[in-house]
Amino acid sequence: MVKKTEENLAGVKDILARYPANRGSLIPVLQDVQEDLGYLSEEAVEELARLMDISANEIYGVATFYTQFRFNPPGRHNIQSCQGTACHVRGGLQILNDLQQRLRITAGQTTADGQFDLERVACVGCCALAPVVVVDGKVHAQMTAKKIPSVLSKYGYKKGKVKA
Amino acid sequence: MTSSLQQIFAEAKTKWRRLQESEIPVFFVGAATCGRAAGAAEVLQSLRGHIKAKKVKARVIEVGCLGPCSFEPLVIVHKSGAPRVCYANIGPDEIIHILENYVLGDDPCTKWALGTMTPGQLDGIKDFNEHPMMRRQVRNILRNCGLIDPENVHHYLAREGYRGFLKALEIGPDETLEQVKSAGLRGRGGAGFPTWRKWQFCRDAAGKTKYLICNADEGDPGAFMNRSLIEGDPHAVLEGMLIAAFTLGVSQGYIYCRAEYPLAIHRLETALSQMRELGLLGENIQGSGFSFDLTIKKGAGAFVCGEETALIASIEGRRGMPQPRPPFPAVSGLFEKPTVIQNVETLGNLPLILRNGAGWYTQYGSDSSKGTKTFALAGKIERTGLVEVPLGTTLATIIEQIGGGVPDGKALKAVQTGGPSGGCIPAEKMDLPVDYEALAEAGCIMGSGGMIVLDEDSCMVDIARYFLSFTQAESCGKCSPCRVGTRAMLSILERIAAGEGQMADLEKLEQIARTVKDGSLCGLGQTAPNPVLTTLRYFRDEYVEHIEKGRCPAFVCSAMISYHIDRDRCSGCGACARVCPVEAISGEKKKPHVISQEICIRCGACLGACPSRFAAVYRRSGELIRYEQRKNSRKQQKNKDQLT
Numbered sequence: 126m127v128k129k130t131e132e133n134l135a136g137v138k139d140i141l142a143r144y145p146a147n148r149g150s151l152i153p154v155l156q157d158v159q160e161d162l163g164y165l166s167e168e169a170v171e172e173l174a175r176l177m178d179i180s181a182n183e184i185y186g187v188a189t190f191y192t193q194f195r196f197n198p199p200g201r202h203n204i205q206s207c208q209g210t211a212c213h214v215r216g217g218l219q220i221l222n223d224l225q226q227r228l229r230i231t232a233g234q235t236t237a238d239g240q241f242d243l244e245r246v247a248c249v250g251c252c253a254l255a256p257v258v259v260v261d262g263k264v265h266a267q268m269t270a271k272k273i274p275s276v277l278s279k280y281g282y283k284k285g286k287v288k289a
Numbered sequence: 290m291t292s293s294l295q296q297i298f299a300e301a302k303t304k305w306r307r308l309q310e311s312e313i314p315v316f317f318v319g320a321a322t323c324g325r326a327a328g329a330a331e332v333l334q335s336l337r338g339h340i341k342a343k344k345v346k347a348r349v350i351e352v353g354c355l356g357p358c359s360f361e362p363l364v365i366v367h368k369s370g371a372p373r374v375c376y377a378n379i380g381p382d383e384i385i386h387i388l389e390n391y392v393l394g395d396d397p398c399t400k401w402a403l404g405t406m407t408p409g410q411l412d413g414i415k416d417f418n419e420h421p422m423m424r425r426q427v428r429n430i431l432r433n434c435g436l437i438d439p440e441n442v443h444h445y446l447a448r449e450g451y452r453g454f455l456k457a458l459e460i461g462p463d464e465t466l467e468q469v470k471s472a473g474l475r476g477r478g479g480a481g482f483p484t485w486r487k488w489q490f491c492r493d494a495a496g497k498t499k500y501l502i503c504n505a506d507e508g509d510p511g512a513f514m515n516r517s518l519i520e521g522d523p524h525a526v527l528e529g530m531l532i533a534a535f536t537l538g539v540s541q542g543y544i545y546c547r548a549e550y551p552l553a554i555h556r557l558e559t560a561l562s563q564m565r566e567l568g569l570l571g572e573n574i575q576g577s578g579f580s581f582d583l584t585i586k587k588g589a590g591a592f593v594c595g596e597e598t599a600l601i602a603s604i605e606g607r608r609g610m611p612q613p614r615p616p617f618p619a620v621s622g623l624f625e626k627p628t629v630i631q632n633v634e635t636l637g638n639l640p641l642i643l644r645n646g647a648g649w650y651t652q653y654g655s656d657s658s659k660g661t662k663t664f665a666l667a668g669k670i671e672r673t674g675l676v677e678v679p680l681g682t683t684l685a686t687i688i689e690q691i692g693g694g695v696p697d698g699k700a701l702k703a704v705q706t707g708g709p710s711g712g713c714i715p716a717e718k719m720d721l722p723v724d725y726e727a728l729a730e731a732g733c734i735m736g737s738g739g740m741i742v743l744d745e746d747s748c749m750v751d752i753a754r755y756f757l758s759f760t761q762a763e764s765c766g767k768c769s770p771c772r773v774g775t776r777a778m779l780s781i782l783e784r785i786a787a788g789e790g791q792m793a794d795l796e797k798l799e800q801i802a803r804t805v806k807d808g809s810l811c812g813l814g815q816t817a818p819n820p821v822l823t824t825l826r827y828f829r830d831e832y833v834e835h836i837e838k839g840r841c842p843a844f845v846c847s848a849m850i851s852y853h854i855d856r857d858r859c860s861g862c863g864a865c866a867r868v869c870p871v872e873a874i875s876g877e878k879k880k881p882h883v884i885s886q887e888i889c890i891r892c893g894a895c896l897g898a899c900p901s902r903f904a905a906v907y908r909r910s911g912e913l914i915r916y917e918q919r920k921n922s923r924k925q926q927k928n929k930d931q932l933t
Contacts, residue, residue, distance in 0.1 A: 253358030
């Protein structure tokens with residue numbers, strides 16, 4: 126869950142202390158901050174900039190380059206739709222479209238009720254079981270449009286409940 | 290070798306032998322990422338729960354991936370006095386059945402058996418190595434995967450682990466380099482650059498501080514060789530790093546691993562601490578005067594970071610953008626020091642070469658490409674999985690014999706190798722030997738080992754568009770041929786896929802592709818046009834059909850296809866309406882339903898949902914479709930009936 130601002134900033138300091146104080150630590154630090162907060166909040170990035178003595182712009186420059194980093198709070202459940210080659214030829218795009226329709230969001234967004242966020246990922250390395258959808262780290266193999274409602278319902282999805 | 294290490298080797302051997310001859314039954318459950326995705330975690334839970342509840346004396350060991358992914362979850366069962374049996378597609382109920390009936394009883398559950406893993410006869414179960422998927426394989430790099438506990442270093446040590454590194458210490462760096470040179474080892478990351486030459490550059494470079502980086506940023510969508518090797522046998526890669534570092538005189542190394550591979554990272558962390566305990570990492574390793582330490586760096590998701598100079602920028606905490614070369618990293622790389630970057634699999638080869646000698650190694654492979662290579666076989670293929678074959682093996686052997694061909698009686702169309710940097714090899718070229726030169730000649734590349742099989746349902750325009758949309762999104766934007774060129778090519782391909790292409794587009798596409806290939810700064814841009822160029826070379830007809838007839842023969846390009854319900858065949862069961870994600874299907878119960886073309890997103894869910902006894906949902910593309918013909922003939926029949 127998303128923590129309060131004050132807690133955020135204390136956490137940033139603790140994370141920074143785990144790494145050598147040099148530029149090379151920036152990406153691991155950002156990864157840890159994101160793991161802690163669920164995303165890179167504006168306050169956290171500014172605090173990091175102050176403590177590491179590099180500009181916030183510079184940090185955003187690095188963070189936005191990599192697909193791993195997100196800048197809005199995640200949903201309660203994270204859904205990753207794999208768009209690797211094997212998943213693509215086995216209909217991965219249809220699965221993603223279907224998820225987008227059902228959740229009424231596009232990839233990269235969080236549902237209005239904060240229940241789900243949807244990500245498109247390049248490849249999770251389960252190509253032999255394509256197409257796959259990963260929900261909260263659990264891989265659901267050989268997905269079909271038919272299987273989506275039952276997978277989602279395990280995480281509290283009800284048809285028609287998700288509002289745009 | 291210090292006496293303490295010798296003692297540990299002896300201990301490991303004893304432990305391993307005891308496991309082989311174990312009186313109590315042992316379950317080896319394949320629990321790599323792919324195994325877990327197939328349900329290995331549930332199998333483990335069910336098995337452990339049952340063993341505890343029933344107080345059965347048995348051991349459960351989690352192992353890596355054995356390779357045949359389509360048979361996952363795989364469980365190998367050891368029972369004293371019988372050969373080990375590998376069981377396929379085992380779920381939580383099947384495992385209990387095996388435990389009750391085979392392990393505690395005497396029914397070997399032959400129907401689930403894939404093969405025997407050790408010599409001996411059991412109810413006519415065939416040798417695992419004689420299975421069609423295994424027979425043509427040579428498992429050298431993957432020799433431990435799926436057989437040892439990757440978190441138990443004793444298993445690795447008992448199977449001659451770290452002997453390659455000790456051999457290197459014994460013969461010294463010069464002779465080690467000589468061995469790698471005469472083995473003819475070439476980089477397994479894709480380009481196939483001779484490993485020894487890279488090492489020679491680095492050794493010749495001035496300065497004392499040098500770095501070694503293991504590139505485990507397996508960014509190719511459709512490839513999972515490196516993940517499997519690290520998850521199944523992490524010490525093999527780390528031993529390779531020790532050998533390379535010793536030869537190069539490097540004291541600090543990095544492993545750059547994708548953050549998307551949490552289990553692989555966990556396995557590496559465990560293995561590193563085991564190495565430290567054994568005195569195989571740190572200061573003055575085994576009294577040799579050679580010191581080496583390793584740090585794991587998690588990649589943050591950027592395909593371009595597979596490129597050497599971009600990877601270096603990422604480790605330095607910057608945007609992963611490539612640098613012009615020269616200077617090559619071997620001369621000026623990480624923190625401007627000489628740096629050697631090796632792919633996971635290249636490193637995995639080193640212990641084999643050192644331990645068995647270059648002569649042994651070169652018995653495998655073709656004239657120009659020595660040794661074996663792992664491939665991740667996926668896509669439209671019967672038996673998916675991780676396979677290892679000698680270089681020079683033909684595509685037909687890999688696809689037809691090992692992979693079992695295309696499922697559902699469909700026709701093979703092409704094989705895609707090398708991911709977004711590679712190309713599509715058409716079905717008529719299946720006798721092509723897989724080595725660096727032969728693939729390059731076909732306009733393709735070996736790549737790191739991703740091999741995606743495409744059948745008649747795969748649209749080649751769509752495949753080209755897919756790869757280009759990937760490289761376009763992953764282009765770092767530094768140089769304009771790649772940044773602008775991939776965008777321009779992509780928009781042409783999107784236009785063709787949308788049915789708005791023109792014949793002049795094909796020429797333009799080829800022209801831009803050549804410019805991007807010649808003008809881009811790094812490997813990403815230089816190879817990005819490959820999927821376009823190879824599909825244009827081998828499947829030009831398909832492009833033409835899209836442009837001139839507005840038809841996608843594979844029914845993939847959604848703008849060109851539409852879904853309909855045959856009023857005469859629809860029974861109104863509502864199966865299609867229930868799966869439609871956009872509620873485009875309407876109709877009363879038991880009355881023919883209708884698909885609203887305005888709402889329909891052409892996902893095809895209804896086609897799959899319509900019960901085969903009705904087969905009322907059909908699709909069409911362009912003017913001609915099989916179904917349409919049938920409908921017309923029925924109409925004619927009707928007219929005839931009315932006339933008579």
